[in-house]
Amino acid sequence: MSMLLNGVSGLNAANSALGAVSQNVANAAVKGYSRQTVYLETAAGGLNGVKVTKIDRIVNSFLNDDIWRTSADTGYYEGFQNYIGYLEQILGTESLNLNDAVAGIRASFNAAMSAPDSAAYRQQALSSAQSLVQDIAQINGALSDQQAKLGKELSDLADNSSSLLQQIAEMNNKISKAMALGQPVAELSDARENLVTELSGYLGVDITDVGDGNLNISSKNGAPLVVGSKAAAVSVTGTSVDVSFNSQNFALNEFVGGRIGGLLNVDATVLQPSKLQLETIVSSVADSVNTALSEGFDLNGLPGQPLFVYNPADVLGTFGVNAALEPDDLAFTGRVDDGFGNWIPSGGRGDNGNIANLVSALNGSMTGYDTLIGDLAIQSKQVQSSVKTAQLLKDNALAARDSVSGVNLDEEAANLMFYQQLYDANARVISTADQLFKTLINIF
Secondary structure, three states: OHHHHHHHHHHHHHHHHHHHHHHHHHOOOOOOOOOEEEEEEEOOOOOOOEEEEEEEEOOOHHHHHHHHHHHHHHHHHHHHHHHHHHHHHHHHOHHHOHHHHHHHHHHHHHHHOOOOOOHHHHHHHHHHHHHHHHHHHHHHHHHHHHHHHHHHHHHHHHHHHHHHHHHHHHHHHHHHHHHHOOOOOHHHHHHHHHHHHHHHHHOOEEEEEOOOOOEEEEEOOOOEEEEOOEEOEEEEEOOEEEEEEOOEEEEEOOOOOHHHHHHHHHHHHHHHHHHHHHHHHHHHHHHHHHHHHHOOEOOOOOEOOOOEEOEOOEHHHHOEEOOOOOHHHOOOEOEEEOOOOOEEEOOOOOOOOOHHHHHHHHOOOOHHHHHHHHHHHHHHHHHHHHHHHHHHHHHHHHHHHHHHHOOOHHHHHHHHHHHHHHHHHHHHHHHHHHHHHHHHHHHO
16 A cells, blocks of 8 residues: 555655646746745654655846845946036036136136227127037036936836835735735746846845745835835835835935935036035136136226126026126226226227236136046046946856856756656556556455
8 A cells, every 4th residue: 555655655746846847847938937946754653655845936136136125236337427417517518618708708808908998809709608608508417407306206206116115015915915825926936026126227226035925124224125925115205215114214325235226326416516506617717707807997998897697596597698788898998096996997998908807817717627627537437437337246146147047948847757657656656556456356
């Protein structure tokens, strides 16, 4: 009788193994699928055959952690590069080079030295100033568009993250219930890991396997994202990202990793500071020229008026040429003290005494701009290198995971032959046991 039971147990074990092999082969091309194997052990007692203890995935949690970490790094650097690369392109483009625009103003002032009362030279100075205004308006528009785009992308990422967190929480619930009932969870676990991989591209995550089928997830700055079957919601206000969990709010900063962290960091360390630097440069140029003009007189013998106007609260958005200024109002005439502490014109309409001050005011005024462009170029190159490195590490992590958990068709073919032979052998055992039993019956 034990021979028959041994054969039946072996037949069932081989059949389960063949089922696992066929499942692996069928899903060989499915992204994120973890190959399954049958775990066998000798049945308790003497000559009681074999039993299937479980059918489970072949996975390595450390390799999964590598995938999630490198996915977060790749998302971070790609998000950062998209915006710093665009900013570098805008500020470095030849048609919007503020150095050229300021050089044009300086050239127009120098040209007026020979004929300071010439209406043509004076109009050329106003036109050159207007060219600078137009360049700054285009740059400001591009920066505003980038800021709006960044806010929209953060909002989309927050919505996607919230959806993924909810799906992971639902998977936790399904897996924990299935494990409690002793049901297989391989496919559910694969699906959950794929969701976590997608989430890690948006946010750096810390994973805790509770052991009852639940994965608890938190952000890199400690904000709870998934606890059991409960999920957090991610929201965006402007460029601020918050996590809401159980009626508590947690702010996400630029150190959370993933694409969200990359966007927050590029906004905090590149976009906003670059805008402030540009505002400082532009306001400095305007103030220097306006101060120089205030030290001269126009063709009508009146004190110089400002060439540029702007609102300090929004320098780039309000920067412009003084609309009330006419060509004759440009204060090219110098000044002298009349001996009583008052300034008067140093000459007539042909006097160019103040033009040298105007030229001097523009000398070196764009040093900060050159530094800004250089810093952006260096940082952009570094981030491009980081993108390549992060992608390479991610590819290596995926390859390492696939070498352990991926389906190898050659290996599965060998397993198929082995378990088929095992099945046939156990079928022979059953057939032999049946023949022996019949022979024994016929004796009586």
